[in-house]
Amino acid sequence: MRTTSNRNRNHILVSFATIFLLLSNATHAENNNGPNSLVLSCGSSDAIKDESDGSTWQPDAKYLVVDDKSTSVKAEIQDPSLPSVIPYMTARTFQSQSTYQFPLQNSTSRTLLRLHFYPSSYPNFNISNSYFSVVAGGGVTLLNNFSASLAAEALSQAYFIKEYYLAPSQFPTLNLTFKPSDNSFAFINGIELISMPPLFDTDPTLAGTGGSDDDFDAAVTIPIQSSSMETMFRLNMGGQYISPTNDSGGLMRSWYDDSLYIYGAANGVAVEANATVGYKGLPSYIAPIDVYSTYRSMGAFKDVNKNANLTWIFQVDPNFMYLLRFHWCDSEMTKPNQRVFDVFINNKTAASQVDLYAWTGSIATPTIKDYVVQVNNKSAGDSQQQLWVALHPNDKTKAEFVDVLLNGLEIFKLSDNAKSNLAGPNPTISDMMKKYQQAQLAPITFQAQDKSSNSNLLITGAAAIGVAAAAVFLFAYSNKKRDPKGEGATTWLPISWNSNSTTIKSSSVSGRSQGGGTSISTDAACNCRYFSLTEIKNATKNFDESNVIGVGGFGKVYKGVVDGDTKVAVKRSNPSSEQGVNEFQTEIEMLSRLRHRHLVSLIGFCEDNGEMILVYDYMGLGTLREHLYKGNKITLSWKQRLEICIGAARGLHYLHTGAKYTIIHRDVKTTNILLDDKWVAKVSDFGLSKTGPNMNQGHVSTVVKGSFGYLDPEYFRRQQLTEKSDVYSFGVVLFEVLCARPVLNPSLPKEQVSLADWALRCARNKTLGDIIDPQLKDKVSQECLNKFIDTAEKCLADHGVDRPSMGDVLWNLEFALQLHDNPEDKRAAGSGKTGSVDLDHIDQDKIDHNSLIAMHRNTLNLVDDDDVFDDDDAIKKGDEDIFSQIVNPKGR
Known part of the structure; x- marks a missing residue:
């Protein structure tokens, strides 16, 4: 098996940020209206207050001192990724050299200058033809023959901000000159100037x-x-x-x-x-x-x-x-x-x-x-x-x-002191990006009928994969060209433009064309590859049963091959079912924005002819579960089990802390931990995931969903979801890995049916050794085993506040691995003790500093039916009721 990206994929995805600082989601607080700052909404005729943060943007016209031919224009399309209409929905265009002149509050200090660009569609201006230079102060070239359209395309975002620290000036004013290239025009949406404190007062x-x-x-x-x-x-x-x-x-x-x-x-x-x-x-x-x-x-x-x-x-x-x-x-x-x-x-x-x-x-x-x-x-x-x-x-x-x-x-x-230059070349799209775009980099036209004006709304752009690091978005939308046979080339596009609905409505809110069917945000859809149904059928040999590698959710999972030799996992919903739409949307929304070594990568999707299909990296070794129970393919060594748990913990820790908002998986279990051909663990299946835009409350109130046996009892009682719910589920996974038995087994005596309850009881009675996988007997050091069990127990605390964070869990597992590899290395155990460490209740007067060092290290990077197992440990029912399940042992 191999994945669809090389190991440096993340570096390629963010390489365009080398030219532009990705200041997406930038907002402007009230300090922008202070005496040392100036914020201008270019092209606006009046001062405008941004209700999102209370800042007031001033019109720019009074600062133009040289202006032979400038025009105020309004954008025809409001991209959903814009943080605010201000300053992006208005612009000033220049068809000849023009100059702003701004007063400087303190000419002896540096000036922070930000230029806001939104290369969208403007009346009578083709933004792709805009090339210009910008010169500041005493002749410092900031941009040279610059194309904002190419920049946005390469960055794969709708808008961007260029940020400069201009050297102190001997003059009380700052000139900012825009110079259109031959037969072209310049434009700008917003300008910020802030008088700087002595940020760079020492020579490096x-x-x-x-x-x-x-x-x-x-x-x-x-x-x-x-x-x-x-x-x-x-x-x-x-x-x-x-x-x-x-x-x-x-x-x-x-x-x-x-x-x-x-x-x-x-x-x-x-x-x-x-x-x-x-x-x-x-x-x-x-x-x-x-x-x-x-x-x-x-x-x-x-x-x-x-x-x-x-x-x-x-x-x-x-x-x-x-x-x-x-x-x-x-x-x-x-x-x-x-x-x-x-x-x-x-x-x-x-x-x-x-x-x-x-x-x-x-x-x-x-x-x-x-x-x-x-x-x-x-x-x-x-x-x-x-x-x-x-x-x-x-x-x-x-x-x-x-x-x-x-x-x-x-x-x-x-800047080069000799040339006073900061301008670099226009960015280009990397070979990897070109492959993902399927070589369709030329602007594509999509025409939608605007019923309110009986005029055609023309949307142009070039599709591109998103930059994960900054949650940035595509410059413009692109539609998939179809030939009469439906065998058009692949491109990237919002999901609603490929629905079966023939009625396309123009949104009065954003100007975005919307069709019937599934609703997926533009940035999520454009960060994925769109597959035609023909491509999917070719990849899976028309959904040949011999290619089925799993049965989950509302349909089957097929092994497929795209682009000649790239193996993929194709998850197809049952076409006759009308359920699973929410999970389908959530999976795309979540995974399109996440890239991590220990998260399964979503390559793309297909919403064509009533189908809902997701395409993932192919995980050749299947699920963790199928390597644990009897009849498993390969007996995992204890070190392999530890490394798999550590990988999964890293993926979950990234979800909890590495993204802009906390992401709670809500369905952590061994069938949702997949293994590639090198035994690298990857967390999968985000159909039930929740994101908390404001976790200050500590929880998200939501209907209880998950899988019985793994479900957090506090979440079940209170219907308040926190990241500690994932920690509980992961604790169950740890015991499942240790004991190599299903989390629910009705064939056992009542007190043993639930693995979580039985394992905790055995741990309290000091009899846990009786239920540990016999394959591990005499192969695990007692220190390592103690640390692992202690970690799993803490995860299963009845109250979330008493559970460790995923970062703490991760550290403990890494320490357990260290104890396994080097039983004599007890640095992290404080004074040489190998007992457990309570990370949540530390008496700092009773432990030495080395313990503190070790303890605070952590890493970055209900369905309607429960899982029920028969005597052969095979799934009897339950996983059929959840769409977000890539691989299920039943299908193997």
């Missing part, structure tokens, strides 16, 4: 000089006071997305999850601070406190760490110098020489023997360091280049722990 060190401990005096600093900058990346390492409204200093910056940029499989662990973090002299505007309250480290595996790096890779424009700002705050170490590491940028030593406690002199104290590096072409034909950041434990000082950490990272492109 050139990487490769002064990095070694023997040659520190040779450090070379690069003067940047006269350089302007463009923001390329801003990441919160090991933490979640931080929105502009939660930024510090009123700067309205967005901080993104770093996991998509991590190189290789060594993702490290995401850690939350176990000490109170304060700025302690560092200006609060440097970064929000949340950046310093989480970090990414390598973890507790000493023997592995000493031969490895924690590495991130970024795509950048070549032939520029880049400033990298490292944000550090070590909330664990209490003395020098406990954690010491080196920093490399493009294989150049930026810093050697970094000891954060020695640097700051105290625990949980934030600090920053700036370094610069020159990035050149590999060859004359390269349009983009890679920027590598690697951290490696330093062994020269014989530090107590072999580990590294990083809290945050910002990367800025520096």
Whole structure:
């Protein structure tokens, strides 16, 4: 088996962010109306208050000092992904060179400039023909022959924001000039200017000089006071997305999850601070406190760490110098020489023997360091280049722990002092992106009848897969061209445009054309590949029964082959059933936005001729369940079982903490943990999943759904869903893995029918060894077994508040694996004890600091019938009643 993407797929998906900072969902708080800021809605004739955040956007006309021919226009289409109509639904177009002039509150400080672009459809303007340059201040070229349409297409989002830090000026005003290219036009939707505090007041060190401990005096600093900058990346390492409204200093910056940029499989662990973090002299505007309250480290595996790096890779424009700002705050170490590491940028030593406690002199104290590096072409034909950041434990000082950490990272492109240039080339779509788009990159026309005006609404665009890192959306919609035989080429499009309904209505809300049938958001549908029914039939040999690999939900799962040699799993609903629509929609909405090593990838869907079909990566080794019970294919070793549980825990932890909103799976069980041909576990089936846009309440009130045997009793009683409901279900999975028996077995005595109840009773009575899988007898160390059982027990606590988080569960499982591989390594067990550790009730006066270090490490990355087993452990009924089930042992 192989997946449909290579191991660097995530890096490809986010490579376009190297040119544009993905500031999606940016909002503008009331500070935008303060004395040090100016926000303009270009093309608007009046001041407009944005009700979503209370900010007021001013009209731009009075700031135009050179304007031979500009036009105010309104967008014809409101993309659903727009965070607000302001400033995106109006624009100012320029058909000749035009200049804005803005007053500067403080010309001696840098000015933060943001340019908002929404390359949509405007009356009398073909946005794909727009090419222009933008020059700021004393001749700094920000954009050159720039196409916002190509940029949005490559970024796969409807709108984007360019962010710059302009060098201090000797003048009290700032000029911003738009220059259309020949026979073209320029446009802009919104402009923000904020007078900056002294964010860059120290010259950075050139990487490769002064990095070694023997040659520190040779450090070379690069003067940047006269350089302007463009923001390329801003990441919160090991933490979640931080929105502009939660930024510090009123700067309205967005901080993104770093996991998509991590190189290789060594993702490290995401850690939350176990000490109170304060700025302690560092200006609060440097970064929000949340950046310093989480970090990414390598973890507790000493023997592995000493031969490895924690590495991130970024795509950048070549032939520029880049400033990298490292944000550090070590909330664990209490003395020098406990954690010491080196920093490399493009294989150049930026810093050697970094000891954060020695640097700051105290625990949980934030600090920053700036370094610069020159990035050149590999060859004359390269349009983009890679920027590598690697951290490696330093062994020269014989530090107590072999580990590294990083809290945050910002990367800025520096202007060329000689040319005063920041402009890079227009972005291009990668080969991987082209493959996903099936080579249909040319704009496609979809015509919908607008009944209110009896005119045709023309929608053009190019479809593309979305960038997972920032929840961004497609520039415009595209329709699937069909030939009379229905065998048109594949493209990407909203699901409703392929329904059986022949009536297409124009939405008065967004201008989006909507058809009958299933309702899928545009961004979700466009981030998936659309398959015609003909393609699906060809892939599965017309749904040949010999290709059935599972029976689940409302239909069967088939093995298929697309694009010549790519194996896929095709989940087909029963065409005669009208049920499962919600699960079908939810599966697409969830998985189209998620990409993680331990989540099954959704490739695409088909909604054609009454069919509801989902296409996934093919998982060659099937479900976890079928490798546990008698008659299983292969007897799993204890290490394999641990590694599978760890992989599944990583996927669930990502759902709970790695996305913008908490995602609760709601149907965690061993049939929803699939295995690829390398035994990598992936969580699947998101048809019942729920997302909480506001988890401040701590729960989502919802009708109880799930699978009996795995169902959280607190959720069942209170009908209030939390992420701890997934933790309970995962605890059942852990006991299922340990005992290799079904979670419900009616053939057993009453007290033994439920595995969860029986396992807890045996654990309390110290008789759990009697029900453990006999295949594991004498093959598991007692320390490892104790840790595993203790973790499973805590997951099954009756009240969610008493259960650990998935991050804590993950850490415990990784520690159990470490105890299995290295029984003598008890670093994480505190004072050499191998007993369980209560992560939720810690008396900090009674445990040593090393225990705290270990305990707070964690990683980033009811159906109507229950599952009932007969004497042969085969499923008798139940899973037929849930659509979101890729593989079921009954079908094998």
